[in-house]
Amino acid sequence: MSAKSSFTLSVLMAIGLLLMLPATTGHAGEPPPALKEIVETCASCHGQDGVSAIVNTPSLAGQPDIFIQYQLVFIRDGTRKVEVMQEMAKALTDENIRDLGAYYSALPPPPALADAPAVDVAKVAAIITQRHCDSCHKSDFSGQGETARLAGQRPDYLIKALSDFRAGVRRGRGMGTMMEVSVTLQDPDIQMIAAYLASKP
Ligand code: HEC
């Protein structure tokens, strides 16, 4: 199968998955019983409450439900290469993925980074306005649907993600756009954007 058709297939599968009825879950913040053991594994990298303390590893708390589900489908089928997660993602059922989306999206988002390096806010705002980052990620950068939350995300991870899109090595829903908006960013721009977004509540 060509890379393009397998990509299209994984998008169709993701859409099919999202259209199914949501599984009944426990209270917000409590993983449903079937998820307890799985979430323990995830927590070893993504943090106990979905707030990551590990370099280059994203916080998941407060990410949009659908964004999380899409990324897990992409990681499970290898469209998005995350080697450290590949094996465990393969073991996730569609139901697990729906429950994980519901669970992490309901957790309180990570707090704004207090000691982010100072940035020239006018300069960052100009880059963001020119490239319409806020029209997809929302003006408070809390994300929506398939579009990630960026506010309060780890700055090292934001730098990695933007560099991966720029280099064309990360594939996913927003691939075309994210490559387009990042391809002309210089390293100092990316560092500035990351510091700015990480310090957003
Ligand atoms: C060994 C460490 C490790 C474990 C365990 C792990 N992950 Fe990850 N995960 C990562 C890293 C590192 C990335 C970022 C990869 C990259 O740079 O693209 C990631 C990315 C993700 C993403 C994409 C988030 C984003 O903002 O793009 C999701 C969703 C995710 N993981 C969910 C999970 C879930 C659910 C589990 C448990 C089933 C899990 N992870 C277990 C290391 C881990």
Ligand code: HEC
């Ligand atoms: C047309 C809509 C759109 C625009 C404009 C856009 N994004 Fe995105 N962005 C997305 C989508 C959709 C994703 C999820 C990508 C995926 O599935 O791989 C994403 C992912 C990201 C990620 C990865 C987040 C994570 O947790 O993995 C970062 C960082 C990001 N965008 C930053 C930006 C910045 C900075 C700008 C402006 C320079 C921008 N985006 C403009 C739609 C957009």
